[in-house]
Amino acid sequence: MSTFLVLQPTQLWMLLRADAISIVREPVLLVNLFIGLTLPILLTTFRSEIDAYTASTIGIDSFSAYAVSFALIIPAILVGWVTGMLLLEDRDDGPLLALEVTPVGKGGFILYRSFTLALIAFAATLFSAHLLLPEKPGLHLPLAFLISLESVLISFTLVAIASNKVEGMALSKILNMLALAPLLALFDAPWRYFFGVVPGFWIGEMLYQVDSKISLSVFLIALVVHLGVLLMLYRVLIRRLG
Amino acid sequence: MISLENLSYAYPRAQTATLAGLSLDVKDGEIFGLLGPSGSGKSTTQKISMGLLQDFGGKALVFGQPVGSMGRKFFNRIGVSFELPTLYLRLTAMENLKLYAALYNGPTRDPLELLTLLGLEKDADKRVSDFSKGMKMRLNLCRALINDPDLLFLDEPTTGQDPARARLTRNLIRQLKEEGKTIFLTTHNMAEADEVCDRVGFLVKGRADIIDTPANLKQKHGQRVLEVTTTAPTDSERHTFPMEDLGANKTFLNLLQSGKINTMHTLEASLDDVFIKVAGSTDD
Known part of the structure; x- marks a missing residue:
């Protein structure tokens, strides 16, 4: 919460306002946010229809059960992508340089962006989990926490790898594949832990392998993996942001 | 206001140091221009003075304190207009x-007062993405002034501006000096430096060994000669006279009385001449 101690309420409000205006005035960002946040609602609403359709066409009976992890994680990924694109713009168009010579500083600004993103992703995941996993209430908070870190990972990856906005758009297609990472945990064999370096794997591990009663050890491993990757990406990001 | 002593700096993986023993002072309330070829280290010097670059050698004091010792509140007292626009385009x-x-x-x-100062008041509600480069640069300057700073860093402040707007910007820079602000400016535009700066320094090979007022530099590097052109029957003729004992020079006095004089001016160097003389041998 340090960013909210660094920033005064007016500063926080003005930064949030500027980001909201930037998103509203760029249809691509707005549409991505909209899609991300409506997907869990659509899956919940049309669950039986989707299952019936996939059963008749591809022979999978409860497709929606597998799609839950995707629908759960996609809002966070898209919010992370939107934030990453905003950060790329801030770097390419120059505001980040101007922010560096204000009392808030580049570090304060990145903290603001990360915390705000994590909070939005946390709330979105909590909402999605409430819709998609009513039978596993014990998982809602830990999943929301991990997936909020996942969203920060996405935004950091975008800025750490992409040299400009065009590359950022191209990279988004690869990053969206990360929404499938939890499905790796469906392999019911010990070798599936080779995928343990992929943070999203642990989301699947919590969803598919752990019963409704939360396994603290799995959560702790997931947390360490997420934080480790986050720290690594943060270092690259700081280097890329000059 | 700014005191740089024996400053040295080399960028990572660079083969040569950008700054190698640079020393200069920017006094309270003056407009100091740091001039030099591209890549000579002008922006690097400003960045060190703003506390944006660490790991430099030598001593850098701003507001009488070591750069970086004031924490982030330091930025409440400075304003920076970068060479390129640094604005939110969708706002x-x-x-x-x-x-x-x-x-x-x-x-x-x-904000409206600042926009008016730079002739942007009618564009206040226009998105910056629709601005021309010159308009963005003027808005950049407005941004640098928003916190009413004591010390301003201006990097090529009139880039991309037409002559009328550039004059508006230069007038504002002079007005800021009258208000007591200190201005540390870098530019390629020698005419601009000549017009607005109290003192200039030429940054060459990482050092600024020549620092003086533009007037003194022009005098030192020019000729003490008066050039007179006169109307001749077929073409104009050019005469030069040494400035020493000019009042007793009979040829000159005869020309004055002849009524044939077209133009008359001293041949002091322009700041461009000084720049070429001092930095001309340096490859960009």
């Missing part, structure tokens, strides 16, 4: 200034 000019104003902890200036 309007007014939204940009209000946002940046909110990021400072002290009192700030009225």
